[in-house]
Amino acid sequence: MATDFFQRQAAARRSTAWLLGAFGVSVLATAAAVFVVAYLAVTVQHEGPETGFVSQPIDWQFPTGAAAGTAALIGAGSLYKVAALRAGGGRGVAEGLGGRRLLQDTTSDPSQRRLLNVVEEMAIASGTPTPPVFLLEDDGINAFAAGYSPSDAVIGVTRGCVETLSRDELQGVVAHEFSHILNGDMRMSIRLIGVLHGLLLLGLVGRLVLRAIFHSGGHYDSRRSGSDGSGKGGAGVLAVLAIGAALVVIGAIGSLAGGLIKAAVSRQREYLADASAVQFTRNPSGIAGALKRILASARRGRIRHPRAAELSHMYFVTGVWEGFTSLMATHPPLPRRIRAIEPSWDGALPDASHRTARVALDSAMGLAGPGYDSDEYTAEEVGRAVDQIGDPLEEHQRYAAALVKDIPAAVRSAIGEPMGARAVVYGLLMDRNVAVRKNQYAALAETADPAVVRLLAERLQGPIDNLQPRMRLPLIDMALPSLAAMSYPQYQRFCRSFRALVVADERLDLFEWVLSQVLLRHLRPKFERVTSPRLVRRPLASYGRECQVLLSALAHACGSPGHVDAAYATGKALLPEAAGGVAPPQECGLDAVREALDALARIDERLRQRVIDAAAAVICADRHVTVAEAELLRGVSDLLDCPMPPLLPGQRVVAR
Secondary structure: HHHHHHHHHHHHHHHHHHHHHHHHHHHHHHHHHHHHHHHHHHHOOOOEEEOOOOOOOOHHHHHHHHHHHHHHHHHHHHHHHHHHHHHHHHHHHHOOOOOEEEEEHHHOOOHHHHHHHHHHHHOOOOOOOOOOOOEEEEOOEEEEOOOOOOOOOOEEHHHHHHHOOOHHHHHHHHHEEEEEEEOOOHHHHHHHHHHHHHHHHHHHHHHHHHHHHHHHHOOOOOHHOOOOOOOOHHHHHHHHHHOOOOOOOOHHHHHHHHHHHHHHHHOOOOOOOHHHHHHHHHHHHHHHHHHHHHHHOOOOOOOOOOHHHHHHEOOOOOOOOOOOOOOOOOOOHHHHHHHHHOOOOOOOOOOOOOOOOOHHHHHOOOOOOOOOOOOOHHHHHHHHHHHHHOOOOOOHHHHHHHHHOOOOHHHHHOOHHHHHHHHHHHHHHHHHHHHHHHHHHHHHHOOHHHHHHHHHHHEEEEEEHOOOOOHHHHHHHHHHHHHHHHHHHHHHHHHHHHHHHHHOOOOOHHHHHHHHHHHHHHHHHHOOOOOOOOOOOHHHHHHHHHHHHHHHHHHHOOOOOHHHHHHHHHHHOOOOOOOOOOHHHOOHHHHHHHHHHHHHHOOOOHHHHHHHHHHHHHHHOOOEEEEEHHHHOOOOOOOOOOHHHOOOOOOOOOOO
């Protein structure tokens, strides 16, 4: 149920809080250790040549300053690393491991096309934007998801994974990584990298101190040993040498503590991701088969890049050596993961020399599915979709495969490269009214790339006009990887053209507006620094006006004439915090809806669940929901950071 998704989101936040708490304790312990070492060094300085320790008071400024400096160094190192990772996002992580982006229009390899098709189907089925896919040139079988949010997410896959696994096994691996995207694990994983970087930095400073001493001639002579021959200068060099060595040791201990934190945080999340992958694909043999194939392979999931160890907790399976014991293991043992999925497994493994055959046919097959054409949905079907937020099922995967097959070939081909993707997005926002469309094309002529406008007018506008309404939101999500491949100047021009197109449409309705906001929400983080919304822990009653605006806008957009008040009342019954009665249209326009959604996206996960339940009630007030209304609900849910799978008309969804 939807509560599973919201509970997992809350659990991820608690894990992050636990991580930050453990980091704080580690910093304090490390600073205390440095204080003790600095104190001992000062004590050595006060030792006389004949009489032992002198009675003069010790200067506490040095050990105190050393401890404070250590804490500041670790904190600054962690903040710097987190900021650097935030600037690069998921793409920076993938490129940092040597990943190469795959695009539909430039990928001729059948196995790589199959991978892109699988990722695309999983994204549509889960209601998330299609993440860019990066290929790592490693023969080991491994994968990862990286990013701060679904908007920023990327999928990285090794060549061994692409070329060795069957389609079912590949789906299991990709479903596992989508679970990390949906459950909020990615942000925690990136923060973990920053935390560990700060602890590792201390050991690096210690090594630099030792190197500086030895390179400057640490074998000091009598001229360095004090002008009075007392040896105090030599003692000072020894003290600095001791501090450097101590920093190396303390840094190693900090690294060990960091490794234990990393292992504790990540292992349980792997079991959860495996279980979610089984639920998503309803095919335990897929992900279990991938794990068996990895266990049988000599290379396992090994990634050979120099930075591989830094990201070890993000991989599908262990990608680097993590010691002789399980204390530092970021992943459960493979046999244990397999038996958690297949309790009756007898230990048999596939032939390690096997390379998946029939890839070309397999990549084109996809999943066969029943027909999903429908002009409207029932309230029960909408309710099931709300219950499945963040919990897509195998039925949704089949729906996604069928939908992709139904997209006109010209449109499907166009979204595989940046120019065509821009043309498709422009076409989706074109108004049906001839006069309005003429104004929109005039606006594009002044702002957009002429080649893009020609492509739209001559080849794509007709097929786009004939698209089924259920394809519009998925096409936006499918176009995002190609749009993300634009250069920054192209992105700036696209945004200007996009805004001009929206302004030229004097009759922009709520669904078209939500479609545009979904696109911008997921595209901006790939080119601009976008601050993630901070969770605000306030009661929902504090957002009464925002709830009123959202429910009123939906009631005006979806309520039949004369039934707007009744539709609003239906939603307010589930969300009594909404202020007053239905707001007039002029008080719940697009700007007001934007402000309301921005505010509601920052509230607690469980409160957002109530908002979406109320929004669904408004749309379902007349017991019949058009495809456009259902897609509007999915768009609103997306803007509230709650990915809703596609609605399945007439399909029976098995309860979990």
